[in-house]
Amino acid sequence: MAFILFDGASPRAYPRAMTDLDTFIVGLPKAELHLHIEGSLEPELMFALARRNGVAIPYGSVDEVRRAYAFGNLQDFLDIYYAGAAVLRTAADFQDLATAYFDRAAADGVVHAEIMFDPQTHTARGVPIGEVVDGLLAGMTVAEARHGLTSGLILSFLRHLSEGEAFATLAEAEPWLDRIVAVGLDSSELGHPPEKFARVFAAAAAKGLRCVAHAGEEGPPAYVWEALDLLHVDRLDHGNRALEDDALVDRLRDSAMTLTVCPLSNVKLCVVPEIAAHPIDRMLELGLKVTINSDDPAYFGGYVADNYRAVAGGRGLDKAQLATLARNSFTGSFLLAEAVAAHLARLDSFVAAN
Ligand code: HPA
Ligand code: ZN
Numbered sequence: 001m002a003f004i005l006f007d008g009a010s011p012r013a014y015p016r017a018m019t020d021l022d023t024f025i026v027g028l029p030k031a032e033l034h035l036h037i038e039g040s041l042e043p044e045l046m047f048a049l050a051r052r053n054g055v056a057i058p059y060g061s062v063d064e065v066r067r068a069y070a071f072g073n074l075q076d077f078l079d080i081y082y083a084g085a086a087v088l089r090t091a092a093d094f095q096d097l098a099t100a101y102f103d104r105a106a107a108d109g110v111v112h113a114e115i116m117f118d119p120q121t122h123t124a125r126g127v128p129i130g131e132v133v134d135g136l137l138a139g140m141t142v143a144e145a146r147h148g149l150t151s152g153l154i155l156s157f158l159r160h161l162s163e164g165e166a167f168a169t170l171a172e173a174e175p176w177l178d179r180i181v182a183v184g185l186d187s188s189e190l191g192h193p194p195e196k197f198a199r200v201f202a203a204a205a206a207k208g209l210r211c212v213a214h215a216g217e218e219g220p221p222a223y224v225w226e227a228l229d230l231l232h233v234d235r236l237d238h239g240n241r242a243l244e245d246d247a248l249v250d251r252l253r254d255s256a257m258t259l260t261v262c263p264l265s266n267v268k269l270c271v272v273p274e275i276a277a278h279p280i281d282r283m284l285e286l287g288l289k290v291t292i293n294s295d296d297p298a299y300f301g302g303y304v305a306d307n308y309r310a311v312a313g314g315r316g317l318d319k320a321q322l323a324t325l326a327r328n329s330f331t332g333s334f335l336l337a338e339a340v341a342a343h344l345a346r347l348d349s350f351v352a353a354n
Contacts, residue, residue, distance in 0.1 A: 024319055024354050025308040029347045031112040031329035032105060032293055032304050034237050034260030036156070036186065037094075037136065038085045038118060039296025040101040049087040049096070057087065069299055074218050074269050075188055081299060085121050091135035098139025104297075106147035108305035111343065112333060114152040116184050119169050120161055129169075133176045152181035152334055154212060157200065159185050159192035166200040170207075181334050182210035184237065185227075189219040194226040201231040210234045210334050212260075217271060221245035228257070235260065235332055240271055243279055243286075253287040258332030263310050264302045265295035275314030284321060291329040323351045 018026070043065035050057045059065045071077040088094060098115075105113055117136060119129050136153060143149045155173055157166040173180065183204040185197055194213055201211050215227040217238035224242045227233045228251065239259040242248045252259065261280060266272045272279070283290045292311065297303045302310065308325070311317050317325075330343040 021312055021319070022309065025312065025322060026107075026109050026305050027350060027354065028109055028308075028322060028326045029111050029343060029350060030109050030304065030308075030326040031114070031291075031333045031335075031343070032110050033114050033235065033258070033291055033329055033332060034262055034293035034295055035101070035105075035113060035115045036081075036118070036296050037098060037101060037115045038088070038121065039081060039300075040104075040298050041084055041088070041097060042100065042298045045096065045100055046084055046087050049089075049093050053087060053089045053093070055087045055089070058083070069268075069301075071269055077269055077296070077299060078187060081296065082121055085118075086125065088122065089127055089131070091131045091138065094132050094135025095138040095142070098136050099142050101297075102139060102143035102147065102149055102151070104303050106143070106149050108303050110149060110304055111346075112150045112330070112335060112339075114154055114181060114334060116154040116156045116186065118156050118158060118186065119173065120158045120165065123169070123172065129172045129176075133173070133179070137176075137179055150335070150339075153179060154182045154184045155180050155209075156184035156186045157197060158187040159197065159214075160188040163196055163200055166197055167203070170200060170204060177207055177209065180209065182212055182234070184211075185213035185215075185231070186237070189214060189217055189223065193219070193223050194231045198230040205232065212237055214238055216241035217269070221248050224248055224252075228255075233257075234334070238262065238266075238271075240266065240279065243282070249286055249288065253289075256289050258328060259283070259288055259290045260293045260332075261290050262293045262295035262300075263307050263314075264300045267310075268300040275310050278311060278315055280311045281315045281317060281321070284324065289328050289332060290325065291332055292325045319351070319354070323347065 043062040119132055122132050123129055140151045211231055211233045212235045213227045213231050213233050214237040216224040221241055221244050235258045237260045263278050267275055292307050294304045294307055330340050
């Protein structure tokens with residue numbers, strides 16, 4: 001039985017005055033499709049796990065950790081994110097991490113989440129993959145019992161590592177593949193095009209796994225084309241830079257490809273200069289099937305409802321547009337058709353009443 005350190009909403013889930021739009025955003029049933037579970041490690045839990053496991057961390061206080069979260073690009077962030085993950089050692093740690101995320105997500109109206117994890121970040125430190133997956137699965141079971149929140153696991157390969165290392169990770173994960181919904185591709189994008197992982201994605205697809213990949217966050221439109229044509233992704237993570245290529249926009253729209261957009265992440269990692277310049281409404285106008293997600297909420301300043309609030313405030317999205325984004329989160333999920341239909345029915349009745 002795991003020892004649960006944090007039981008309840010994260011310390012930043014403070015009560016706030018709710019406007020009508022806030023109430024609508026939080027109440028809107030939604031799925032989260034782009035979330036790195038290691039990126040939900042709040043500084044408070046980082047310190048608690050460091051103490052529990054006797055791991056040294058290079059910060060003296062929670063405030064000092066938060067002050068370190070100023071990033072000029074993706075790599076700046078990744079360096080700090082991988083260092084923070086070093087406090088995660090045991091299945092109990094991963095269960096605590098997942099439980100803290102799901103409690104926080106449920107408070108934001110998330111009823112389904114497909115969460116990424118980076119096994120190589122942990123196996124490279126000698127943590128067995130079973131500790132990681134068993135802990136996350138235990139947290140997922142708690143979330144369903146506690147909140148009725150369903151979830152799926154996405155095994156993400158680190159793209160700065162080799163194709164051979166990705167194949168070895170897929171082999172290590174074999175005993176758990178029936179509990180994993182998809183493979184993904186994350187970490188340093190520039191210089192590591194999707195093409196490098198075409199064969200391992202084909203092998204994963206042959207095992208019945210769905211495929212997602214980060215592309216077009218910092219990488220050029222060519223990387224998005226490769227994710228579509230060489231990795232045969234079922235869903236695209238980020239995709240912002242696809243807007244630079246009209247033919248690519250047509251392809252994404254005509255194939256109804258789901259894009260998992262992460263507005264606060266985009267600002268923090270300087271993909272867009274400020275939220276007021278975010279292209280979310282342009283993406284909607286172009287007919288792209290976009291969704292709103294938090295990416296690494298502990299590092300980027302907000303969970304999923306904060307991201308909906310940010311685009312509502314920064315780009316003036318109205319309730320109908322916000323409802324479209326939530327609707328896309330269900331149709332873009334890997335849930336079975338009957339579950340998607342049930343979520344859409346609940347969403348429609350919420351919108352009709354609000
Ligand atoms: N981009 C790429 N890799 C990542 C990210 C991200 O935003 N978060 C965690 N790994
Ligand atoms: Zn991401």
